[in-house]
Amino acid sequence: MSKVKEQIVPFHRAAVGEREAQAAADVVRSGWITMGSRTIEFEEKFARYVGAKHAIGVCSGTAGLHLALDAIGLKQGDEVLVPTTTFTASAEVVVYFKAKPVLVDVDAASLCIDPTDAERRITPRTRAIIPVHLGGHPCEMGAIHDLAKRHGLRVIEDAAHSLPASYRGLRVGAISEQTVFSFYATKPITTGEGGMVTTDNDDLAARMRVMRLHGISQDAWKRYTAEGSWRYEVVDSGFKYNPTDIQSAIGIVQLGRCDAMNAERAEIASRYNKAFAGERALEVPAVGANCESAWHLYILRLNLESLTINRAEMIEKLKDRGIGTSVHFIPLHMHPYYRNAYGYKAEDFPVASREYERYLSLPIFPGMTGTQIDYVIENVLEIAKHAAR
Secondary structure, X not given: OOOOOOOOEOOOOOOOOHHHHHHHHHHHHHOOOOOOHHHHHHXXXXXXXXXXXXXXXXXXXXXXXXXXXXXXXXXXXXXXXXXXXXXXXXXXXXXXXXXXXXXEOEOOOOXXXXXXXXXXXXXXXXXXXXXXXXXXXXXXXXXXXXXXXXXXXXXXXXXXXXXXXXXXOEEOOOOOOEEEEEOEOOOOOOXXXXXXXXXXXXXXXXXXXXXXXXXXXXXXXXXXXOOOOOOOOEOOOOOEOOOOHHHHHHHHHHXXXXXXXXXXXXXXXXXXXXXXXXXXXXXXXXXXXXXXXXOOOEEEEEOHHHEOOOHHHHHHHHHHOOEOOEOOOOOHHHOHHHHHHHOOOHHHOHHHHHHHOOEEEEOOOOOOOHHXXXXXXXXXXXXXXXXXX
């Protein structure tokens, strides 16, 4: 088959349109474009949506993780448990404190952090655990909370992929002490860049609200408004992590569409599962009995013993046919920084190392047409059948 000259199905396309454009334009025309009333509105609506007491808007999910760790008082020399199969942001924020990200192997079924392996890696210096809901599939939070309780650990969920996932009937964002969401361009809802931290803890929320804006006392952003004052106090050395009202206005529209967009992703996943389940060379993603996935990613695994091609060749063949794919993720222990800084080796993480060789992410986004879905299915099956052993 000859290569196509254009991309027929992109890996992702942001589901934004005229409503988001109008919301952003309204903020621009208001004359107040940085953090203000729209951000407060977005925070309040987001907290209600996930069932949390507080939602603190930030400029990125990474900033949210940083603030969450700061709020628990992480110190130099402390250790934090992080799954190796994740994006580097989950672990790099630990390094900001000169603390150590202790990488943990993953569960073979979900590719989320393995609580049993996590417990083996706990030392007297371990302060927290950051479970990452990979692809929108919730981690086994019951086991993680049991582990945290036994060892006195703080739990900060990395829910960058996970709006609106649920675990045992509770929406992610209302399960643990702190949960961090991302609104990056590819995420389930987007503001271009941005994020949110949810918590029921008043003290943690107050700390994050101060630290996201230079460590200036509460409501510092109001000093340029009619209800504000020129006087302010710097109570700690903080960060510049606040969102803007432009981002928040877009976020309000996106949040209102969240359930509908999630339903679209779930329908695409269902069609993929039905098409691929009977193919010996393919393994569809499983969803745990206690879980409802946000289906941010559709992670297909290849049974390589049944194929004459590897994962890289599958990706290239799909690319030649105009289908975008990705890999989520190259495990952290395989990257030069984590190898060199901490001495991590592939054999330390047998499940993550093995599974990495055989997974790829297929397109799954709101607005994907039936024709596009069928095209992906047809080509994945055709390539798999032609490469069958």
